[in-house]
Structure formats: C-alpha cells, structure tokens
Amino acid sequence: MTDMDIREDNAHAVAAATDIFAALHDPAVRAEPYPLLSSLRERSPYTMTDSGTVLVGRYDDAEAILRDGGLTPFQGLDAVDHQRLRRLVSKAFTPRAIAVLAPRISEIIDVALTEAERRGSIDIAEDLAYPLPVTIISEWLGVPAADSALLRDWSSLLTRTFDFDVAAKERGRIERASAEFDGYFRELIDYRRRHPGEDLLSRLVRAEEDGEALTSQELLSTVGTLLVAGHETTTNLISNGVLALLRNPDQLALLHADPRLSSAVVEETLRYDPPVQLVWRTAREATTVGGVPVGAGEWVLVLVGAANRDPARYADADAFRLDRRKPDHLGFSLGPHYCIGASLARLEGSLVFDAVARRLVGAELDEDSLRYRRHVTFRGPERLVVSMR
Ligand code: HEM
Incomplete structure (x- = not known):
C-alpha cells in the first residue's frame, strides 16, 4: 500500500467513524x-464535534499545553497532592x-x-522487549522472582484501561486484575514495613x-502507576x-560503525515512533489553545505522534535520522x-540498542510477522521476528 492509498483509506475511516x-x-x-496523524495535525487545533474534546497535533500547541500547570492529566490528582507525590517518588529515582x-x-x-x-x-x-522492563521493575520493587509472571499479567491488563474500546467482558478481567494487584x-x-x-x-x-508521607492508598496507587507507566512504554x-x-x-x-549512537536511537525513536501516543489534559479554568477556546473542565487530547513529526518543527520530519x-x-x-522514569527507560533502551549494534549483524526483519498490540494510547508491536545469520 502506498502512502497515498493509506491516506485515502484513513480519511475514509475518519469520515465513517x-x-x-x-x-x-x-x-x-x-x-x-x-x-492519519499528519492530516489531523494539519486541521488542528479544533474541537471534535462528537465529544467536545479539543484535538492538538501541532508541536507548538502541544508544547504549550503540556507545560501549562493549569491543565491536569485525565483522572489526575490536584496540583498540591501531585507535587508531594512526585517529590517523594522522584527521591527513589536518583541517578545512582x-x-x-x-x-x-x-x-x-x-x-x-x-x-x-x-x-x-x-x-x-x-x-x-516485553520481559526486560517488567523483570527490572519487579526486581527493583523487591517482588520475589517466582511472582514476576503475576506482574506481567496484571500489567498487561491494567495497561488496557488507557484505551477506549474496552468491552464489558474485558472490564471484568481488568477489575479482577486490579483487585488481585492491590x-x-x-x-x-x-x-x-x-x-x-x-x-x-x-x-x-x-x-x-x-x-510528609504517602498514605497506604497512595503507596498502592504509586506502585500501580510505576508498573503501568514503566512497562509497555519501555517495551515499545x-x-x-x-x-x-x-x-x-x-x-x-x-x-554498527559507532555504538555510542545508541542514545541517539533512543531519542529518535521517542520522536519518530513514540511509545506513548496520546496524552490527556483537562482545563482547571477556561483557556485557549492556538486560538481555540477550552472551557473549564473540558478535555484536550495531545497527539504526541503528530506533534513529534510536525514539519514546522523538524526538517525531514518523517525520516528516522x-x-x-x-x-x-x-x-x-x-x-x-x-x-519520572525517563532515565531508567533511556538506560534500558540504550543498552539494548548498543547490544543490537554489536550482535544483530546481518539481521533480517520478517515483515509478515509484524503485528501490533491492540492498544492505541501505547503504540508498539506484539510480534516482531528477526532472523540472524
Ligand atoms: C520509553 C519509556 C517511557 C515513555 C515513552 C514514558 C512516557 C511518559 C509520558 C509521555 C508521561 C507524561 C504523561 C502526561 O503528561 O500526562 C510519563 C509520565 C510518567 N512516567 Fe513515564 N514513560 C516511560 C517510562 C517510564 C518508566 C520506566 C517509569 C517508572 C518505572 C515511568 C514512570 C512515569 C511516571 C510515574 C509518570 C507520571 C509523572 C507525573 O504525572 O508527574 N515512565 N511517562
């Protein structure tokens, strides 16, 4: 399929959806x-008529929204609780x-x-990619090795709560996983203790x-956040x-010529094909984004994958360089x-890409094997087979 075919197909999908x-x-x-993201970016920012959510796809608008403390994440805490929790958790994420x-x-x-x-x-x-981050976070949390498979299963179900097509049957499984996790x-x-x-x-x-204290409930939800925020993101x-x-x-x-470029692979992947594609905000007070009004309590959806390829920001934006x-x-x-986990994700990513540079010589991708996970907030393959000589 050519880019143009995909564009037309996508335009059709949008109109029909x-x-x-x-x-x-x-x-x-x-x-x-x-x-599709590119065509949404070109139209943005605009208010989606079916949901009232403001869609943001341009880099400058996305940057302004993300930096703005007047907007909170979807299902977020209030600013004071968020800062207190963030301070406490950050203390554990020291460079050492x-x-x-x-x-x-x-x-x-x-x-x-x-x-x-x-x-x-x-x-x-x-x-x-799937086992590495969950093994590291389980071991770091001090979860006994025999139980790390449990974390794997819970994490995969809890991650689905970020998507929008969770059917009633699956919701039951997610709730059970959440109760078991707690x-x-x-x-x-x-x-x-x-x-x-x-x-x-x-x-x-x-x-x-x-x-200053994390309450027991905060402690529990922090561990859940670390697992969900740190697992499939790094996998992807x-x-x-x-x-x-x-x-x-x-x-x-x-x-291959210079494995020190492994850090550049991490950064360019986070731009070119970002693991987290959608970031939500709600406005505490009425504001505007790129001239479009956002009422108090209304939602803004940032299309990270669109903003990261905005040609107004990046030369040759669709190329992996x-x-x-x-x-x-x-x-x-x-x-x-x-x-909060950026330094851990960067470390895991750069060690993998460094090893790939040294050891996946003559590797061939089996394109037919490539299958994506059902998730849309988190983007990445479920299957990616590579043969080696
Ligand atoms: C490549 C891997 C990762 C990516 C792409 C990623 C991406 C993100 C993004 C986009 C946000 C902001 C969400 C928002 O603005 O609403 C975020 C927040 C967060 N991430 Fe990561 N993340 C990764 C790995 C990790 C890891 C390994 C951990 C911890 C083990 C982690 C823990 C967190 C936490 C706790 C937050 C919430 C911060 C806050 O709300 O103040 N992340 N991550």
Missing part, C-alpha cells in the same frame, strides 16, 4: 498511523539508584541475544514514614527502535508531568 478513536483502532491505521540496575539489564539482554544466536532468530517484542501489594507493603530492604518498595515505605521503545533500525539500514550501519542534534521530542512529555 463516530469519533477518532474508532479510526485509531482500525488495524490498518495501527500498522501505520502517521498519515538507576545506574546500579545497569549490570542486571545487560545480563537479561545478553541471555536473550545468546539464545537468539543459538536459535537463529528472535521475536524482539516477545523475547526481549491485595498482593498490600501484603508486600506490610512485609516491607517489618523487613525493610534496599528495594524500591522499601524506599517508598520509608518515604511514607518520614513525615525497544521494539519500535529495533523496527526503525531494520527498516532504515543506512541508520543501522551508522549505529540519528544525526538530529537536540532531543526535544514530546515522547516523555514536558513540564509538571515530565516522565
């Missing part, structure tokens, strides 16, 4: 959403705390690639007891990055809600 989410869920759009995770991250990558070399192929999504972590939190360690959960418990950074490299052999050759100077993408958001 009651709202843009149905269009975003269309399997053809999930495989290649950028032509992140750096000590590096050897374990490298070990997991090494095991996966050694197995791949033995087999002659690897499903990047399933065998590497029960499990209530027990682990109790245990860590009695037997504190150096793990992240013990640190958060200590932060709770240091006076890895898979989207490997996919972009394999589809752009000239850029892969640059990386490792020579861009400034990592000024919106992949980790900006302003008061800038991603």
Whole structure:
C-alpha cells in the first residue's frame, strides 16, 4: 500500500467513524498511523464535534499545553497532592539508584541475544522487549522472582484501561486484575514495613514514614502507576527502535560503525515512533489553545505522534535520522508531568540498542510477522521476528 492509498483509506475511516478513536483502532491505521496523524495535525487545533474534546497535533500547541500547570492529566490528582507525590517518588529515582540496575539489564539482554544466536532468530517484542522492563521493575520493587509472571499479567491488563474500546467482558478481567494487584501489594507493603530492604518498595515505605508521607492508598496507587507507566512504554521503545533500525539500514550501519549512537536511537525513536501516543489534559479554568477556546473542565487530547513529526518543527520530519542534534521530542512529555522514569527507560533502551549494534549483524526483519498490540494510547508491536545469520 502506498502512502497515498493509506491516506485515502484513513480519511475514509475518519469520515465513517463516530469519533477518532474508532479510526485509531482500525488495524490498518495501527500498522501505520502517521498519515492519519499528519492530516489531523494539519486541521488542528479544533474541537471534535462528537465529544467536545479539543484535538492538538501541532508541536507548538502541544508544547504549550503540556507545560501549562493549569491543565491536569485525565483522572489526575490536584496540583498540591501531585507535587508531594512526585517529590517523594522522584527521591527513589536518583541517578545512582538507576545506574546500579545497569549490570542486571545487560545480563537479561545478553541471555536473550545468546539464545537468539543459538536459535537463529528472535521475536524482539516477545523475547526481549516485553520481559526486560517488567523483570527490572519487579526486581527493583523487591517482588520475589517466582511472582514476576503475576506482574506481567496484571500489567498487561491494567495497561488496557488507557484505551477506549474496552468491552464489558474485558472490564471484568481488568477489575479482577486490579483487585488481585492491590491485595498482593498490600501484603508486600506490610512485609516491607517489618523487613525493610534496599528495594524500591522499601524506599517508598520509608518515604511514607518520614513525615510528609504517602498514605497506604497512595503507596498502592504509586506502585500501580510505576508498573503501568514503566512497562509497555519501555517495551515499545525497544521494539519500535529495533523496527526503525531494520527498516532504515543506512541508520543501522551508522549505529554498527559507532555504538555510542545508541542514545541517539533512543531519542529518535521517542520522536519518530513514540511509545506513548496520546496524552490527556483537562482545563482547571477556561483557556485557549492556538486560538481555540477550552472551557473549564473540558478535555484536550495531545497527539504526541503528530506533534513529534510536525514539519514546522523538524526538517525531514518523517525520516528516522540519528544525526538530529537536540532531543526535544514530546515522547516523555514536558513540564509538571515530565516522565519520572525517563532515565531508567533511556538506560534500558540504550543498552539494548548498543547490544543490537554489536550482535544483530546481518539481521533480517520478517515483515509478515509484524503485528501490533491492540492498544492505541501505547503504540508498539506484539510480534516482531528477526532472523540472524
Ligand atoms: C520509553 C519509556 C517511557 C515513555 C515513552 C514514558 C512516557 C511518559 C509520558 C509521555 C508521561 C507524561 C504523561 C502526561 O503528561 O500526562 C510519563 C509520565 C510518567 N512516567 Fe513515564 N514513560 C516511560 C517510562 C517510564 C518508566 C520506566 C517509569 C517508572 C518505572 C515511568 C514512570 C512515569 C511516571 C510515574 C509518570 C507520571 C509523572 C507525573 O504525572 O508527574 N515512565 N511517562
């Protein structure tokens, strides 16, 4: 299918859909959403007639909205509680705390690639990108290894709450997963109060007891947020990055020649094919975005994938290029809600891309294997098979 065919198809999907989410869920759009995102960006900002939400796709408008403390995330906390929680959680994400995770991250990558070399192929999504972040966050939280499969299942279901096509049957499964998750972590939190360690959960418990305090309920929802915010996002950074490299052999050759470019792969992937595609805000007070009025309590939807390819901001915006100077993408958001886990995600991503540069020599992408997850807020492949010589 050519770009033009996709554009026409997408335009048709938008016209036929009651709202843009149905269009975003269309399997053809999930495989290649950028032509649609580009046409939405060109029309934006505008108020969607069916929902009243203001759609934002241009970089400058998106930047202004994300930096504006007068807008809060969908289902967000009030500003004071948010700042207190953010301060406490950030304390655990020190550069040193992140750096000590590096050897374990490298070990997991090494095991996966050694197995791949033995087999002659690897499903990047399933065998590497999915297990790596959830294993790291589980171990950091101090979850016993035997239970990390539980976290994997919960995380995958809880992540679905960000989407818009959750059917009643699935909602039941998500609610059960959420209740099991709460029960499990209530027990682990109790245990860590009695037997504190150096793990992240013990640190958060200590932060709770240091006076300014996370309540038990806040502690529980923080752990849930860390799991959901940190898992599939990082998974998708890895898979989207490997996919972009394999589809752009000239850029892969640059990386082979200089593995120090692995950090540039992280930043360019976060711009070119960002794992988090949709960011929501509600206005505390009436405001405007790019001249379009937003009433108090009304929603704004930022299309990160559209803004990150705005030709008004980036030269050659639709190209994957490792020579861009400034990592000024919106992949980790900006302003008061800038991603707390950015340094951990950057570390995991750059260690993977560094290993890929050294070890996936002569790798060939099996395009037919490529299948995207059903999610639209988080974007990334479910299956991505690569054969190795
Ligand atoms: C490549 C991987 C990641 C991407 C693309 C990503 C992206 C984002 C984005 C776009 C936001 C802002 C949402 C908004 O403005 O409403 C965010 C917030 C957040 N992220 Fe990440 N994230 C990643 C990895 C992680 C990791 C590894 C963790 C922790 C283990 C994490 C924890 C958080 C938390 C706690 C917030 C909320 C911050 C706040 O509201 O103040 N993220 N992330």
